[in-house]
Amino acid sequence: MPRHVPVALASAGLAFALAACGGASTTDSGGQAAPDALNAKADLSKQSLTISIWDGYSPKDLPQQVKAKLGFDTKVAIHDTNETVMAKLTAGGDSGIDVAFVSGQYAQALNAQGLLEPLHPELIPNLKNLYPEATQLAYDKGNKFSVPYTWGTTGLCYRSDLVKTPPTSWNDLLNPSADLKKKITMMTTERWLALPALKLLGASVNTTDQATLDKAKAALLKVKPDLLAYDDTTFGDRLKSGEAVMVEAWDGWCPTDQKNIKFVVPKEGSDLWTDTMVILKSSKNKEAAHAFINYVLEPSVHGWVPANILYKVPNKAAMDTVDPALLKDHPELALPPADLLKGEGLIDLGEASTAYTRLSTEVAAAQ
Incomplete structure (x- = not known):
């Protein structure tokens, strides 16, 4: 897949997989793991990393960069969806x-089961590069166990x-005019x-109220x-060809570099999705x-993301490196963090996510 599909299917089995997992050996009363004692002066050349990330979501030569800069080997494992890596992490x-790259609510679920190492901010001084808004994400306020x-x-x-x-x-999508029918996804x-x-109902994207659902x-x-x-992956191609004229889309997948293709957040509001970096307790x-996360x-490293795969990063110093011409061609990249945070942060719903599974299954099966 040329770009990452953020936060794939919120699997109903996730809650049960996590519940069945033994988790870490030491946790606080809320399930979060107690922090290990780490050595700020550790010889990193004696360590090595395996990271799991979506294909194409980081520079191909990132392991070589890390080796040259930090002195240790990095192996990259690819996962296609959150579910793929979650199955491995919770087995x-x-x-x-x-280090795993997972979406925000999945990081929240892993942390609740004691599977993550609490972050040691003194070892990540580049946290200072994040926008202040990036410390107020609903699934992990204060960035205690994840870095966006x-x-x-x-x-x-x-x-x-x-x-x-x-x-x-959103009414333009759910109650389309006659000229849009059979041309929307x-x-x-x-x-x-x-x-x-x-x-459109004025409800939360995290609601578990069955009447609302x-x-x-x-x-x-x-x-x-x-x-x-229904299309989660090729809607951009459908727009380019003219087969579709309007689609529901993640901002990074709307091909606004193409003439006459635009992106808008509906007036009723939307979500705020985040993909994160987490450190496994078992590491x-x-x-x-x-050191890897800090790097x-x-x-110059984090700035690769908007420049190459057209996703915004919550790193002010990195976004300041983006070519103004790119921002002009892709105005969604220039969306200020304050406006982005008007979207509602997605959180882990635990076993209540089965209600969303049931909804999608029933909609898909309907004739």
Whole structure:
């Protein structure tokens, strides 16, 4: 996949997998692991790392960069979805992974089971490069167990030359005008399938109220006959070809570099998704793991992300390195953090996520 699909399917099995996992040997009363004693002067050349990340989500030569800068070897393991890496991390025992890139609510779930090392800020001085807003994320306020890597939101991506009126509301998607019917797509990833309907209802994207979810389901079933397709991966290509004229999309996947393709966050609001870096409690290389995260937060390193895969990073120093011409061509990259945080942060819902699984299953099965 050319770019990362943020926060794939919020699996109903996640809560049960976590509950079955033994977790770390020492935790506080809330489940979070107690911090280990780390050596700030450790010889990093005697350590090595295995990181797990989505394909194409970091520079290909990152291991070589780390070796040259920090003196230790880094092995990259690729996962395609959050579920893939979560299955490995929650299977019990040592997964062999030191640093994992997972989406925010998954980091929250891992931490609740004592599977993460609490961050040692003194070993990550480049935390100072983060926007202040990046310390106020709903799943981990204060960045106690995770460091945000990318962040963004969800909205409507559309062909300005093929729609009669530019969309401004989720209602434009869920109650499409006649000229849009069979020319629009929605995503099927559970939390994002429900998002447009929930926001149109004025509800939280983290709601577990069944009556509200039932109303959302009714709205999704109503629009289903008017959709061209459910599409989580190729909606950009459909827009480029003109097969689709408006799609539900993550901001980083809306191809706004193409003439006449625009992105808008509907007036009812949207979400705030975040992908993070976490250190596994089972890691035997925790000093190197902290050094790695600190290196990623270097402006020249973290700045690779917006410059190459068009995702915003919560690193002010890195965003300041972005070419102004790129920001002009991709205005969604220039969205200020304060505006981004108007979106509602996604959090782990535990076993309550089964309600979203049920909703998406029933919508998908409906004729």
